[in-house]
Amino acid sequence: MSTSDATRLAAVLTDAPPRSRRTVWRRFRRHRVALLGLGILLFFGFGAVFAPWIAVHDPNYGDLYNVKAPPSTEHWLGTDAGGRDLFARILFAGRVSLSVGLVAASISAVIGTIIGLVSGYAGGWVDNLLQRFTELVMTFPTFFAILILVSIVGPSVFNIMFVIGTLGWTGKARLVRGQVLSLREMDYVTAERAIGASARRILFVAILPGVIPYVAVASTLTIAGAILTEASLSFLGIGVQIPTATWGNMMSAAQGIFVLSEMPWVWIPPGLAIGLTVVAINFLGDGLRDALDPRSVSD
Numbered sequence: 001m002s003t004s005d006a007t008r009l010a011a012v013l014t015d016a017p018p019r020s021r022r023t024v025w026r027r028f029r030r031h032r033v034a035l036l037g038l039g040i041l042l043f044f045g046f047g048a049v050f051a052p053w054i055a056v057h058d059p060n061y062g063d064l065y066n067v068k069a070p071p072s073t074e075h076w077l078g079t080d081a082g083g084r085d086l087f088a089r090i091l092f093a094g095r096v097s098l099s100v101g102l103v104a105a106s107i108s109a110v111i112g113t114i115i116g117l118v119s120g121y122a123g124g125w126v127d128n129l130l131q132r133f134t135e136l137v138m139t140f141p142t143f144f145a146i147l148i149l150v151s152i153v154g155p156s157v158f159n160i161m162f163v164i165g166t167l168g169w170t171g172k173a174r175l176v177r178g179q180v181l182s183l184r185e186m187d188y189v190t191a192e193r194a195i196g197a198s199a200r201r202i203l204f205v206a207i208l209p210g211v212i213p214y215v216a217v218a219s220t221l222t223i224a225g226a227i228l229t230e231a232s233l234s235f236l237g238i239g240v241q242i243p244t245a246t247w248g249n250m251m252s253a254a255q256g257i258f259v260l261s262e263m264p265w266v267w268i269p270p271g272l273a274i275g276l277t278v279v280a281i282n283f284l285g286d287g288l289r290d291a292l293d294p295r296s297v298s299d
Helices: 003-013 021-030 032-049 086-122 124-139 142-153 157-167 170-183 187-194 199-236 247-255 257-262 264-292
Strands: none
Touching (some): 021 264, 032 086, 032 264, 086 124, 086 157, 086 247, 086 264, 199 264, 247 257, 247 264
């Protein structure tokens, strides 16, 4: 290879337009709804992290003298049927519900990204095999599959994280595969092949950075979905079990008409926490999508 050829290849290898962090933040900052979502998530995240210092009462302690008590100066959000302080349980429940969303989304992102990378880059029979397997998993009714698996392995926090994560990767795999099919034909990837780069280097150095923004945006939706799934499982009684608090099992107390009509302090706070968190994550995902979109006009 001549010196001039090497120079041209080096220029091509740097062709992939770098996304400046400052530019991404500037685009994201203009998305006011996304900033609102980020603020809501920081609010709940702060409460979850510092719950032991913010909560006045032990979330699992039952005050038998204040069972089903309405909000008061002693119990800011009232108490449940076991006399447990609902404000403390909301804070500690945030730890579990947010952790389920983050861990499940991380598991699904890793599985989906690896399968999508290999499928899109290898092509041929490998691509066909992985795509048929992906389609097979997609044919399962996801929620019912989760119900069955959780019933088999047991309703612990870690089992729910694992089951939701291992069944939620199919969309990301197809997304990543589509991006890889496009990126592998780019000039800088072709240049990597020309200089003899290994498949591992091409996948993880040249192609992977180009798909990470799409995975990040898709993962925000997975986090929201995982939180809702955990809440649904706990509401049905096969999720995380009491006394461990999650927003879902706190909502399970609202299955009776008396609680719905006469004790709104029992179900409105966890319901608001779930709703606000899911909406905030969706707002954040919209902002990230716009900020990371390479077709956006740079300032």
